Amino acid sequence: MKIGVIGLGYVGLPLARLFATKYSVVGFDINTTRISQLQNGSDVTLEVSDEVLQAVTKKENTSSVGLYCTNKLAALEECDYYIITVPTPVDKNNRPVLTPLIKASETVGAVLKKGDIVVYESTVYPGATEEECIPVLEKVSGLVFNQDFYAGYSPERINPGDKEHTVEKILKVTSGSTPEIGEKVDELYKSVIIAGTHLAPTIKVAEAAKVIENSQRDINIAFVNELAKIFNLMDINTHDVLEAAGTKWNFLPFKPGLVGGHCIGVDPYYLAQKAQEFGYNPEIILAGRRMNDSMGEYVASEVVKLMIKRDIRIKNASILVLGITFKENCPDVRNTKAVDVISSLKEYGVNVTIYDPWANVEEVLHEYNLISVKELPKEKFDAVVLTVSHNEFKELDFSSLKKENSLIYDVKNILAEEISDKIL
Numbered sequence: 001m002k003i004g005v006i007g008l009g010y011v012g013l014p015l016a017r018l019f020a021t022k023y024s025v026v027g028f029d030i031n032t033t034r035i036s037q038l039q040n041g042s043d044v045t046l047e048v049s050d051e052v053l054q055a056v057t058k059k060e061n062t063s064s065v066g067l068y069c070t071n072k073l074a075a076l077e078e079c080d081y082y083i084i085t086v087p088t089p090v091d092k093n094n095r096p097v098l099t100p101l102i103k104a105s106e107t108v109g110a111v112l113k114k115g116d117i118v119v120y121e122s123t124v125y126p127g128a129t130e131e132e133c134i135p136v137l138e139k140v141s142g143l144v145f146n147q148d149f150y151a152g153y154s155p156e157r158i159n160p161g162d163k164e165h166t167v168e169k170i171l172k173v174t175s176g177s178t179p180e181i182g183e184k185v186d187e188l189y190k191s192v193i194i195a196g197t198h199l200a201p202t203i204k205v206a207e208a209a210k211v212i213e214n215s216q217r218d219i220n221i222a223f224v225n226e227l228a229k230i231f232n233l234m235d236i237n238t239h240d241v242l243e244a245a246g247t248k249w250n251f252l253p254f255k256p257g258l259v260g261g262h263c264i265g266v267d268p269y270y271l272a273q274k275a276q277e278f279g280y281n282p283e284i285i286l287a288g289r290r291m292n293d294s295m296g297e298y299v300a301s302e303v304v305k306l307m308i309k310r311d312i313r314i315k316n317a318s319i320l321v322l323g324i325t326f327k328e329n330c331p332d333v334r335n336t337k338a339v340d341v342i343s344s345l346k347e348y349g350v351n352v353t354i355y356d357p358w359a360n361v362e363e364v365l366h367e368y369n370l371i372s373v374k375e376l377p378k379e380k381f382d383a384v385v386l387t388v389s390h391n392e393f394k395e396l397d398f399s400s401l402k403k404e405n406s407l408i409y410d411v412k413n414i415l416a417e418e419i420s421d422k423i424l
């Protein structure tokens with residue numbers, strides 16, 4: 001049996017690597033740089049260590065166990081299962097962009113044979129697999145769905161940078177286009193996922209389950225972000241309140257913060273758009289999105305207010321922003337909300353220096369037109385804003401970064417009370 005994994009990013013590579021411990025796997029990606037890096041045994045996303053990757057990679061597309069990475073369509077021809085793990089972003093108006101999914105379906109459609117099963121893993125709205133992707137597979141292959149070929153949906157739950165909850169240790173939801181195919185897809189995943197699987201009754205149920213997991217998280221964080229705004233007005237420490245409330249057995253432990261990345265801040269828009277197509281305007285889901293998207297500007301305004309209270313001149317003040325990735329201890333800068341803090345600060349006329357030991361400097365420049373540095377700057381600043389809780393920041397000597405009157409704003413509340421002047 002041969003498995004093709006289409007899209008070797010944060011989701012696809014760890015999955016392809018895992019399957020490659022038991023099966024012959026072809027990893028396909030259109031990004032030629034990514035393919036040559038993987039062929040050389042290196043994963044720049046840092047999700048799979050070089051050692052673990054090199055233990056499974058093979059140089060030839062053979063039928064033996066292992067992972068063969070390629071950008072050549074022909075290499076996918078002999079697969080029995082195709083697993084699609086391409087991005088599902090939103091556009092600047094927060095509308096779902098299905099182009100990568102459609103393109104990947106065209107790729108698979110071109111090599112699809114009778115009896116094959118195509119499993120989608122990308123996060124989508126309920127109905128996307130059967131309504132958007134399957135017609136493309138049918139059209140390009142000339143085959144008939146649920147007669148000649150079949151489909152499944154199995155959402156991914158990994159968390160970039162998390163070395164504890166790796167793909168094989170997270171229970172996986174599976175589904176199939178018929179009950180028998182559901183069983184087959186479930187068996188396939190069960191053979192590698194140590195944590196086990198949950199076979200959902202339909203593809204739509206599995207799609208909906210994934211998108212609400214992330215929407216629920218988004219809404220819960222939006223609630224505590226609102227609490228932070230309220231308690232800051234009242235001069236009450238939000239984290240102390242959450243700690244006290246958290247002693248109740250059913251109080252959920254969420255913290256205020258910037259909600260970035262391409263999952264939690266994006267997926268609710270997929271559900272919202274589909275709901276709107278059905279004539280329902282989601283109120284809570286979109287209110288959560290608005291709240292969380294407002295936090296970058298809020299943090300900047302809080303920093304500036306504090307500087308004014310301290311008589312620090314705002315125009316041309318120097319501010320050091322610690323962290324530009326979307327989350328701690330990972331190099332992923334996609335949809336990072338640290339950028340919102342930075343652009344809002346710049347609107348006040350301050351000069352911002354960005355220090356992030358994890359972020360790729362070229363990627364930050366390319367994606368956001370911002371200059372970041374990987375070395376701790378030597379100069380002193382009027383304010384320091386900690387936006388990401390990278391481990392390196394916990395060890396910093398903050399006195400070396402501060403001018404006499406300057407302040408430290410800790411968005412993540414990771415610094416000792418005597419170090420930070422204000423937290424979110």
Ligand SMILES: NC(=O)c1ccc[n+]([C@@H]2O[C@H](COP(=O)([O-])OP(=O)(O)OC[C@H]3O[C@@H](n4cnc5c(N)ncnc54)[C@H](O)[C@@H]3O)[C@@H](O)[C@H]2O)c1
Binds near residue numbers: 029030101124156157
């Ligand atoms: N990153 C996560 O933690 C995470 C967690 C759960 C779910 N997801 C979902 O999984 C999906 C993939 O996310 P990701 O973070 O791995 O994305 P990614 O950007 O890291 O990787 C996607 C890869 O797909 C490739 N690609 C794009 N179009 C292609 C095509 N037509 N054919 C072949 N390859 C193509 C890209 O070159 C890239 O290497 C998304 O739907 C995302 O929402 C991501």
